[in-house]
Amino acid sequence: MNPSLDKLTQSHARRYWQTHHGTRSPLLQVHEAIRKQHGSLNAEEIRELSRQVGMPESTVLSIISYYADLHGPRQSLRICRGTSCNLAGAEQVQPKLEKQAPCREVYCLGHCYQGPAALDKTDQVLVGEDLFSIDNAAEPRQRPPAAMPSIRCLATRAIVTKRAARDVYSFEQAQAEGVYSSFRRCLKASPVKIIETLEQAGERGRGGAGFSTGKKWRSCAESRADRRYVIANGDEGDPGSFIDRVLLENDPHGVIEGILLCAYAVGATQAIVFIRSEYPKAIQRMQSAIGATYKAGILGADAAYPLEISIFPGMGSYVCGEETAMLNAIEGLRGEVRIRPPYPAQAGLYGKPTVVNNVETLVNVAAIVAEGAQAYAALGTKASAGTKAMCLDHGFAQPGIVEVEFGITIRQLIESAGGAANGKPLEAVILGGPMGSLLLPDQWDVEVCYEAMAKSGIQLGHGGLVALQTGTNYRKLLEQWLKFMIDESCGKCVPCRLGPKQALIALQDDKTTGNRKDVITKLLGVIEQSSLCAFGQYMPSPIRKLLVVFGDRIFDQRYGE
Incomplete structure (x- = not known):
């Protein structure tokens, strides 16, 4: 353009x-x-x-x-083809469903613990055996709600999951649990006190980058402007992660209190909750919670702190989980990434200072200001304070959400989940989704800690773990990752837009000149070195490792065909 x-x-x-x-x-x-x-x-x-x-x-x-939601068939069955659901058999069930109703592929519905999963045209979630046994996808019938994941806490005390495990979604329930009490107390103190507390506590963003929450808020607060914004990033799209969906559905008032604290701290009077369209129940729950909070006088122009909150539904773009692509989407443009600097905290939404934090990050804040920086910093490690909600997919014996203190090892986490489902040996795990890391057993002793993982070249991402059991078809996994890149690249960087297509052609075409592994590896290197955002920069790494470790099975037709 x-x-x-x-x-x-x-x-x-x-x-x-x-x-x-x-x-x-x-x-x-x-x-x-x-x-x-x-x-x-x-x-x-x-x-x-x-x-x-x-x-x-x-x-x-x-x-x-x-945007996929704007050109896909409206009355379609949305079938999750994310990594976890693919491993659970989504590829096998899709042809059957396509004979019954129009279908559209999506990449994560946040039900990785019970896949495969799909959304019917009435936004009902169908999972597991229900999906395999469905006999008329064109005429949905009322079904029991899909089960929520198991939620466990291995930390000294639960912070982010303390209400999510009990589904505290109504205003009355939330009030009884003490939600909004931290915000009311903070109104009596200086906004900068909240920022100082977060800096001292050492909380870092849970969206993947691990940037200091306090520093981000301070940067926004100190940027000169006539208007500031707060955005809660609920566009959790990494296959294997579902903590944000559960918080939006089961603890929506906890999310709102985190937004209120952020807005007060930085001086914002408008906030937006960006929620992926694949999470319809989360959108409904948040709409209801926001309405109840307005009715209670906690939100609105006449509230003790005047803040307006609205919901912006995602339109089916994975890259819009990246903060600058999300800003473009809200402004009404294509969800392409922006060149940084400037960063959103200085020039974000509509050119104004904007804090973008993911949902888990915001839910932590009320507990931090209530209990004090020292209490929070005592959890976890010196480099990575606090707790992290880790998500385990259906490939583990005990899938679900596990809140852990930073410092636990991946091996301890796997053992706490009973290892792989059905007693099968685990060959590897995917940590942090397609942009994360492929970890073999000799890497499982690494601590869940930003610094420790960075030293080992490991990406924590959102903290989702996908099990790769013995017998996994790695050729199919590689094809799925490349198709994911093709479908979800925003297209701004030419190598990221075209490279995955060429890599998939090389994988599927036995007549490709030269060593196919080398061709794909070279393409990955070009994508990695020339991309503006983490999507193109990080996705090549786990794919490259997949080729190195499991290349014999990927290119040998005897395996998994």
């Missing part, structure tokens, strides 16, 4: 937002228009929509083509 036109489009999007007092986004209006038409828009409708949002027709068309 022409740079001057790109800036003009962004300016139009920001003016549109300001005209509607922060309650509308061009992307939401496009989404609404498509929903009303039950599908695609014709040329005249595109022209009218372009006029309404004040953007060129080409921009509106580019938005529609980018």
